Amino acid sequence: MKIVIIGNGIGGITAARNIRKQSDHEILVISAESDYFFSRTALMYVYMGQMKFEHTQPYENWFWEKNRISLLNAYVKSVDFEKQTLHTANGQKISYDKLIIATGSVPKKIGLSGEGLKGVQSLYSKQDLELLEQNSGDVKEAVIVGGGLIGIELAEMLRSRNIKVSILSRENAYWNSVLPQEEAQMISRHIAEHHINLIANTELGKILDDGSGSVKGIITKKGAEIPCQLLLISIGVQPNINFLKNSALAINKGVLVNEFLETNITNVYALGDCAEFENPKLLHPPIEQLWYTAQMQGEALANTICGHRQTYRRGVWFNSAKFLDIEYQTYGCMFKQPLADEETFYWEHSSGRKAFRANFEKESGALRGFNFLGIRFNHPVANRWISEKRNIGLCIAELKKGVFDAEFSKQHHRKIADEFFRQFPAYAKTQKTNKLKFWM
Numbered sequence: 001m002k003i004v005i006i007g008n009g010i011g012g013i014t015a016a017r018n019i020r021k022q023s024d025h026e027i028l029v030i031s032a033e034s035d036y037f038f039s040r041t042a043l044m045y046v047y048m049g050q051m052k053f054e055h056t057q058p059y060e061n062w063f064w065e066k067n068r069i070s071l072l073n074a075y076v077k078s079v080d081f082e083k084q085t086l087h088t089a090n091g092q093k094i095s096y097d098k099l100i101i102a103t104g105s106v107p108k109k110i111g112l113s114g115e116g117l118k119g120v121q122s123l124y125s126k127q128d129l130e131l132l133e134q135n136s137g138d139v140k141e142a143v144i145v146g147g148g149l150i151g152i153e154l155a156e157m158l159r160s161r162n163i164k165v166s167i168l169s170r171e172n173a174y175w176n177s178v179l180p181q182e183e184a185q186m187i188s189r190h191i192a193e194h195h196i197n198l199i200a201n202t203e204l205g206k207i208l209d210d211g212s213g214s215v216k217g218i219i220t221k222k223g224a225e226i227p228c229q230l231l232l233i234s235i236g237v238q239p240n241i242n243f244l245k246n247s248a249l250a251i252n253k254g255v256l257v258n259e260f261l262e263t264n265i266t267n268v269y270a271l272g273d274c275a276e277f278e279n280p281k282l283l284h285p286p287i288e289q290l291w292y293t294a295q296m297q298g299e300a301l302a303n304t305i306c307g308h309r310q311t312y313r314r315g316v317w318f319n320s321a322k323f324l325d326i327e328y329q330t331y332g333c334m335f336k337q338p339l340a341d342e343e344t345f346y347w348e349h350s351s352g353r354k355a356f357r358a359n360f361e362k363e364s365g366a367l368r369g370f371n372f373l374g375i376r377f378n379h380p381v382a383n384r385w386i387s388e389k390r391n392i393g394l395c396i397a398e399l400k401k402g403v404f405d406a407e408f409s410k411q412h413h414r415k416i417a418d419e420f421f422r423q424f425p426a427y428a429k430t431q432k433t434n435k436l437k438f439w440m
Contacts, residue, residue: 002026003305004086004096006076010291011272012102013037014298015305016069022306027068028094030086032075034126036061041291043129044153048160053126081248081265098267098305101244101255102298105237105273105289110145114207119215120231123154132157136230139163143218143228145204146235147175149321152187154232155196156324166197166226168204168218174323180336182346183373186355187323194324207231237289239274252276254287259311261301269305271297283333290319316383317369326353331382332369334359342368345392345423347416349374356416360392365427367395376404393427396420 003019005012008031016027042056064071075089079099086094107122109115119135122128136142142158144151144167152174155165171177173184174191191198203221210216217227239254250256250264254276261269272294273287280286288294293314303310320329338344338359348355354374360367366389370382381402385395400413421428 001097002028002095003098003100004094005029005100005102006086007031007102007104007272007274008034008037008071009040009102009104009272009294010037011104011294011298012100014295015100015102015271015302016298017067018299018302019305020067020069022302022308024068025306026070028070028072028096030072030074030076030088030094032073032089035071035073036064038126040124043123043126044157047129047132047157077243079244079247079249081268084267096267099269100301100305101241101263101268101270101274102272102294103240103243103274106240107233108236108238110204110233110235112204112207114209114215115233117207117209117215117231118213119229120207120233122233123150124237136161136163139229141226141228142166142230142232143168143226144232144234145218146233147171148178148234148236149175151232151234152191152323154234155191155194158230159194159196163230164197166199166228167191168202168220169198169200170203172200174198174200176336178336180334180344180346180357180371182348183355183357183371186348186352186373187326189352190324190326237273239276239287241274260304260309261297261312262304269301271301284314284317288314292318316386318379318383323373326374327372327376329372329375329377330370331377331379332359332367332386334369334371339368343424345420347419349412354412358392358395358420361389364389365391365393367392378402378404391427392424393421396427 003025005016008029012029016029019025019027036057038056039058045051046053046056074092076086077089078087084096107124121131121135123132141164144154144165147167147169151167155167158165174188176184188198204218205221206219207215208217215231217225218231219225241251241255244251248265254274255263255270256278257263257270257275258278261271263270273289276286296314297312300310300312316331317333318331341362342359343362344357344359346357356375357371359369367385369386396417
């Protein structure tokens with residue numbers, strides 16, 4: 001059986017590796033972006049001079065031939081699902097018995113005149129990184145439109161080269177569309193400490209041409225003009241599925257799949273950023289654009305293709321990132337505002353560099369989720385507590401079981417517990433004694 005995978009990101013490669021572990025099927029991975037799988041999250045460190053591009057590749061080049069996984073650098077322009085054949089831009093026809101679509105995402109466009117000017121771009125792919133190297137050579141001032149995790153990475157990258165950076169954010173604080181107000185304000189202050197100009201409650205209105213085809217600045221919707229020689233658009237990504245439009249494949253924003261990652265066409269599957277679940281579970285996004293979820297999907301799909309039919313079960317939501325010097329971890333369904341049946345507890349250290357939030361059910365006290373800023377917490381511990389719906393009072397009492405940081409463990413557990421039980425005294429009754437073990 002011949003299995004063809006379009007896309008060599010974490011989802012497609014995980015599927016390929018796990019299919020190989022379980023079978024002798026012929027496997028072909030096609031990618032127009034790069035010859036070999038690489039860690040997309042490491043691109044910023046290549047730009048900052050902390051590693052070379054080849055260091056972003058988790059496997060040696062000989063790995064693929066040794067494991068009989070064929071690689072092809074080509075762009076798939078269309079798929080004939082009836083004949084089970086792919087057509088590439090250079091005229092190749094490639095047949096398949098089973099097809100996995102793992103084409104990832106592409107950056108969203110801003111939709112303004114001037115978006116095609118030299119110096120206006122996004123950052124997602126290897127080619128985007130190469131373009132950024134070209135565009136930022138003599139740049140003194142840059143503007144980033146949009147926030148989020150990519151926006152802050154871009155700001156850090158540019159500041160590493162002493163480029164003056166302004167960020168336009170629609171929200172009143174950084175990433176406030178996702179982060180609760182307190183966390184967003186904390187990150188906003190930290191951004192200012194790094195000499196990055198965060199302009200809140202502001203949107204891009206116009207892109208200015210210098211007369212020779214390059215960007216020279218922008219005008220906000222409020223009328224303010226900001227000079228720049230580099231404009232980076234960071235307003236999110238969308239599934240990379242344009243080549244599948246007007247085909248028999250069912251698509252919405254992404255390729256529609258069921259819980260087995262099957263599409264409406266037999267022997268065709270989709271996973272990762274380009275897949276959209278037809279019936280997502282309550283509070284789960286229909287498109288899951290995270291590294292670890294794509295990896296889990298690849299593992300589940302490999303089992304199904306190899307005859308061990310398996311549904312994809314994401315489990316407890318998790319994500320991690322870094323806002324300059326502040327590490328961020330989130331576990332469970334943590335939203336900008338707590339749900340109607342939830343209570344929320346927030347603690348912030350006086351330094352403004354560490355914060356902790358827990359959401360829990362009002363009636364039962366069952367833990368719903370955590371946010372950590374500047375605090376490293378053990379994933380298995382958080383996952384277990386949320387899955388077990390452990391009482392929030394017990395979680396606060398045993399917080400030290402999951403915290404990595406010895407310094408934090410020694411200094412701040414009691415402060416968190418004191419403040420929590422002051423705000424929610426009823427949960428102190430869940431403890432056998434008011435002298436909690438970690439106080440000693």
